[in-house]
Amino acid sequence: MPIERSFSIPSGLAVEESVCGVRRHVATARANGRAIGFVPTMGALHAGHASLIEAARDRCGSVVVSIFVNPTQFGPGEDFQRYPRTIDADLAACREAGADIVFLPSKDEIYPEGFSTFVEVAGLSDVFEGAIRPGHFRGVATVVLKLLNIVTPDVAYFGAKDYQQQLVIRRLVADLDLPVAIETRPTIREPDGLAMSSRNRYLDPVQRQQACALSKSLTTASDRLRSGARDLTPVKAEMRRIIESAGLTTDYTTVCDRRTLRELTEPESRMVLLVAARLGDVRLIDNLEVTLL
Numbered sequence: 091m092p093i094e095r096s097f098s099i100p101s102g103l104a105v106e107e108s109v110c111g112v113r114r115h116v117a118t119a120r121a122n123g124r125a126i127g128f129v130p131t132m133g134a135l136h137a138g139h140a141s142l143i144e145a146a147r148d149r150c151g152s153v154v155v156s157i158f159v160n161p162t163q164f165g166p167g168e169d170f171q172r173y174p175r176t177i178d179a180d181l182a183a184c185r186e187a188g189a190d191i192v193f194l195p196s197k198d199e200i201y202p203e204g205f206s207t208f209v210e211v212a213g214l215s216d217v218f219e220g221a222i223r224p225g226h227f228r229g230v231a232t233v234v235l236k237l238l239n240i241v242t243p244d245v246a247y248f249g250a251k252d253y254q255q256q257l258v259i260r261r262l263v264a265d266l267d268l269p270v271a272i273e274t275r276p277t278i279r280e281p282d283g284l285a286m287s288s289r290n291r292y293l294d295p296v297q298r299q300q301a302c303a304l305s306k307s308l309t310t311a312s313d314r315l316r317s318g319a320r321d322l323t324p325v326k327a328e329m330r331r332i333i334e335s336a337g338l339t340t341d342y343t344t345v346c347d348r349r350t351l352r353e354l355t356e357p358e359s360r361m362v363l364l365v366a367a368r369l370g371d372v373r374l375i376d377n378l379e380v381t382l383l
């Protein structure tokens with residue numbers, strides 16, 4: 091039985107729950123000479139998502155946002171069931187940021203009975219987030235490929251917040267010759283540095299303070315590298331120390347090549363610092379690109 095969903099649609103916004111419906115809208119926009127910008131999300135929208143929608147609005151005549159909590163990218167015991175679902179606020183935020191169409195499919199619309207095709211981006215999907223969350227990027231790559239096939243955007247927008255994810259998607263698009271440009275936009279942060287995330291809603295006020303350790307570890311390591319640190323072992327260890335002294339449990343702190351995520355032993359001119367940690371049963375990730383001149 092499909093779950094009945096009710097929501098109010100802000101004026102000026104089209105909401106489509108079916109693949110054919112969204113395709114019809116996109117066909118009309120394209121027939122009117124508009125470029126299609128696309129922002130895939132899982133909802134519980136915040137200013138980070140809004141920044142992607144605004145970037146799409148700036149460049150494309152028609153902006154499609156999808157809101158779909160994708161079950162295949164969650165592992166057993168992860169937060170699929172409790173992932174925040176705030177559809178009315180999300181639709182208002184989409185309208186406010188300049189979206190034209192929101193694609194709001196049900197699980198059955200994306201994964202109908204008998205669904206059995208998955209796509210895997212080998213290598214990049216197997217390290218860091220992929221090693222800790224087996225199958226995660228298989229779920230991400232599969233749903234993003236499906237959404238790109240449904241929406242057929244000219245440009246799709248992703249956040250640097252999920253650094254490894256945008257690399258996986260870039261690889262997918264290149265390897266499968268998908269006719270879409272991928273834009274990665276900067277991470278939007280709270281005033282105290284915490285990267286905005288739908289999962290920040292899980293944090294109680296004390297944890298919310300503790301969570302700042304992630305961004306602090308990144309800016310401290312970035313400062314060390316900019317002031318000429320050559321040995322990355324103490325840099326990684328210091329990131330870990332900052333995170334753990336705030337009471338979090340570290341999954342990884344690392345310094346990598348920006349394109350391949352190969353772990354570095356000595357600094358290069360373009361690096362990315364990646365951190366992941368747990369705070370109670372909340373998992374947080376963050377990253378920072380560092381360029382040495």
Ligand code: AMP
Nearest residue numbers: 131132133138248249251252277278286
């Ligand atoms: P999600 O809803 O978490 O799947 O995220 C949807 C898109 O928003 C992804 O491309 C994320 O990388 C991006 N995003 C999430 N948080 C932020 C942020 N703080 N700043 C910029 N983009 C973000």
